[in-house]
Amino acid sequence: MKRFATRRVPGKRSQRTMNRNPRLVPWLALVPVAAAVAAFSGCGKPQSRAPAGPAEVATVTVLAERAVLTTELPGRTSAYLVAEIRPQVNGIIQQRSFVEGSDVKAGSLLYQIDPAPYQAAYEQAKAALAMAEASLPALRSRTERLKGLVAIRAAGQQDYDEAAAALQQAEASVAASRAAVESARINLSYTPLRAPISGRIGRSTVTVGALVSAYQPVPLAVIQQLDPIYVDVTQASADLLRLRRGLESGRLQRDGDLEGRVRLLLEDGTPYPLEGTLQFRDVTVDPTTGSFTVRMVFPNPDHLLLPGMFVRAVVEEGVNEQAIVIPQQGVARDPKGNPVAWVVDAGDKVEQRSLELDRAIADRWLVTKGLAPGDRLIVEGLQRVRPGDAVHAVPFAPAK
Numbered sequence: 001m002k003r004f005a006t007r008r009v010p011g012k013r014s015q016r017t018m019n020r021n022p023r024l025v026p027w028l029a030l031v032p033v034a035a036a037v038a039a040f041s042g043c044g045k046p047q048s049r050a051p052a053g054p055a056e057v058a059t060v061t062v063l064a065e066r067a068v069l070t071t072e073l074p075g076r077t078s079a080y081l082v083a084e085i086r087p088q089v090n091g092i093i094q095q096r097s098f099v100e101g102s103d104v105k106a107g108s109l110l111y112q113i114d115p116a117p118y119q120a121a122y123e124q125a126k127a128a129l130a131m132a133e134a135s136l137p138a139l140r141s142r143t144e145r146l147k148g149l150v151a152i153r154a155a156g157q158q159d160y161d162e163a164a165a166a167l168q169q170a171e172a173s174v175a176a177s178r179a180a181v182e183s184a185r186i187n188l189s190y191t192p193l194r195a196p197i198s199g200r201i202g203r204s205t206v207t208v209g210a211l212v213s214a215y216q217p218v219p220l221a222v223i224q225q226l227d228p229i230y231v232d233v234t235q236a237s238a239d240l241l242r243l244r245r246g247l248e249s250g251r252l253q254r255d256g257d258l259e260g261r262v263r264l265l266l267e268d269g270t271p272y273p274l275e276g277t278l279q280f281r282d283v284t285v286d287p288t289t290g291s292f293t294v295r296m297v298f299p300n301p302d303h304l305l306l307p308g309m310f311v312r313a314v315v316e317e318g319v320n321e322q323a324i325v326i327p328q329q330g331v332a333r334d335p336k337g338n339p340v341a342w343v344v345d346a347g348d349k350v351e352q353r354s355l356e357l358d359r360a361i362a363d364r365w366l367v368t369k370g371l372a373p374g375d376r377l378i379v380e381g382l383q384r385v386r387p388g389d390a391v392h393a394v395p396f397a398p399a400k
Helices: 015-020 024-042 116-134 136-151 157-189 237-249
Strands: 055-061 064-085 091-096 109-113 192-194 199-201 221-236 261-265 276-281 291-298 310-327 339-344 350-354 356-361 364-369 376-380 391-395
Touching: 055 339, 064 199, 064 291, 064 356, 116 136, 116 157, 136 157, 221 237, 221 276, 221 310, 237 291, 261 291, 291 310, 310 376, 376 391
Parallel strands: 055 391
Antiparallel strands: 055 376, 064 221, 064 310, 091 109, 109 192, 199 221, 221 291, 261 276, 261 310, 276 291, 310 364, 339 350, 339 376, 356 364
């Protein structure tokens, strides 16, 4: 007996299979309902968003003001006067009469070289001078007598000439002896070494009993006058040309009260309490650096400034009566690195301006081109706007 196989249609379940799995029936019944709900909800209109108002930015009004322009120049201090103590005669140091690091007065005794050999040489020179002077009267009298006898032809001319030559030799010997005495006296006066200037003396390179030689290369000690004190700074020649152009164009003006006055900043940034004066500018530009030296003089009564210290001199260049100075946070940079600013025009729209900056004054920029008095400069909210956008400008309130 043959059995016939049951044929199944792919993708369809037989009624018998569905009857065997009753869980599929409720699920299949919900599919048309969900599709209908989705179709009904899709027919609705999309919700519209409320249009956003103009972005709010903080602005400052650009004003022209009086600005004193200064420049900081790096430099170092140097002593007003420097004296290196060197012996002018050979000898043994017998005494040292100062305390290292103390202040000394001009003319005070510093070292004493053994004067005994120079005292003896001085006495010997004086004795030689006395001997030369003792022979002069007799030679002078003999010459005068022979001169009278020659006049009456009682003596020969040869005798008179010999007597006159001997007198001249004796007078020359007296002059040489006097010079020897003076030389011996000078050498004797060099045995005490005295301070040529008033100031502060440093350490001593020799002690008592040391042998020193005349004009030796190593000084025995160094005296430096610290009040007043020099400050030597370097300035680029290009800065000097820029300053002159500003004065000639009238953009900068000299202030009689500030001209020649200089302030000083110490190594740690603190200001020096006393003002100095500009003494001179060097007349030669260093070809390797393109700069020249400017020397200033500062009072230093408390010896706060010591030679060799690094300082920064604040030099008053001039006064700009109509300076445009804006906060640094209102200046941005374009992709090329050029400074730009964004302002709000009369129609409350953003406008971009290209700037030319001169220098920084504290936390602000000095602008030479690009802004005018009355412009509203955006200092806050730059990230939310673009050129041409309408904005709502409010006054900038800096944080205290």
